[in-house]
Amino acid sequence: MSYLYPMFSIYGIRHHGPGSARSLLRALQAQGPDCILIEAPGDAEGILEYARHPQLIPPVAVLLYDDKDLSKASYLPFAEFSPEWQAIQYGLREGLPIIFMDLPMGMQFQLEEKNAGQLEIPLPSSENEAPVIRDPMGYIAELAGYTDSERWWEATFEQTDNDADIFQSIISLNTALRDELNRQEPPLNRLREAYMRKTLRKAIKDGFKRIAVVCGAWHAPALHYLDRHPAKADNDLLKGLKKSKIRATWIPWSYQRLAFQSGYRAGVVSPAWYALLFNQREEAVQWWMARAAQLLRREGMAASAANAVEAVRLAHSLAALRQQPIAGIEEMKEAVLSVLCEGNEAPLQVIEDKLITGEAVGEVPVDIPQIPLQQDLEARIRSARLTQAYLSGTAEDKALDLRKPSHLDTSHLLHQLNLL
Secondary structure (H helix, E strand, O other), X not given: OOOOOOOEEEEXXXXXXHHHHHHHHHHXXXXXXXXXXXXXXXXXXXXXXXXXXOOOEOOEEEEEEEOXXXXXXXXXXXXXXXXXXHXXXXXXXXXXXXXXXXXXXXXXXXXXXXXXXXXXXXOOOOOOOOHXXXXXXXXXXXXXXXXXXXXXXXXXXXXXXXXXXXXXXXHHHHXXXXXXXXXXXXXXXXXXXXXXXXXXXXXXXXXXXXXXXXXXXXXXXXHHOHHHOOHXXXXXXXXXXXXXXXXXXXXXXXXXXXXXXXXXXXXXXXXHHHHHHHHHXXXXXXXXXXXXXXXXXXXXXXXXXXXXXXXHHHHHHHHHHOOOOOOOHHHHHHHHHHHHOOOOOOOHHHHHHHHHXXXXXXXXXXXXXXXXHHHHHHHHHHHOOOHHHHHHOOOOOOOOOOOOHHHHHHHHHHHHHHHO
């Protein structure tokens, strides 16, 4: 809750953070909001009605596109462990208004088009800048003894089972960083934060008294201290922005795509592990190691249950030495390499693919509006009887007899997909 504005609470999260999602659910249950604002493009809000569909199974993504120019498209992915997905599901269960508060993608597309022909002037070299200015989170991570900010954030906020009050600490941390740095935010960031504040002010004006605001941690101070940003200044900044009409729909996503996602919402390198952390954090290490031993046995290695127990013990010991609340991916990989693989790194790729990245593919019900290409593709996949292979997310061999018309059609489809 903001001390200056008791009618709203800011929850700064990490996109696709399982610990953030767990803490957010606790915070929402404690607050009992009457409205939820989420950092997502405002013109994607229309697809929220489909988010309650029982056959919409994450990972999925919102596809935002201009049907007059399909080169203008953006994806907004959600996994089960994404805090925004959990906030949406909570709001739908409780029958609450859910508002997407970010700068509409139609405006962002127009800005991209406007800037496309402009000459970019390279920024001055940042080599002489202080580390805290060049990479604020990286600097904090280094002070805490970590080599990168992702690992530090994961250990501090995602693997730890934090209470709801962790969000005040996140606001304080990012406020201190932003105040101390006093650096100019990128133009798009300034526009986005101005639009988010404008949306928040409208929700307050509409009479909501317990507003939950879910946003990326870096944006939290820009919304928490609403009084620092006069409404007139935000409106002047947003004045004159043009907006194109866009369409939005749900599409299937996958853990593999989530692991390599960049852009509006960057992905994570270990979706399968994050899903485990979200669903069964207390038994995550034991379950993961048992599954790793099982996979290695399939590869012909002697990975017994006793070996798995020893690997769990080693992973916990490494975590304790590094002052981690539980073993993370790095500790478990080291334990697997030492105990189960006997120093041989080759089998680790199987574990990377199946237990760290994962093979999950989402599902979207057929009665949700789809783009024509997707409709045609899924119809042809069903006709070719490839639905199971499509949903499995794993490569497999299929023998085809090209003398049969149905097999010939399947071959045509596979070759066309290969070209895409």
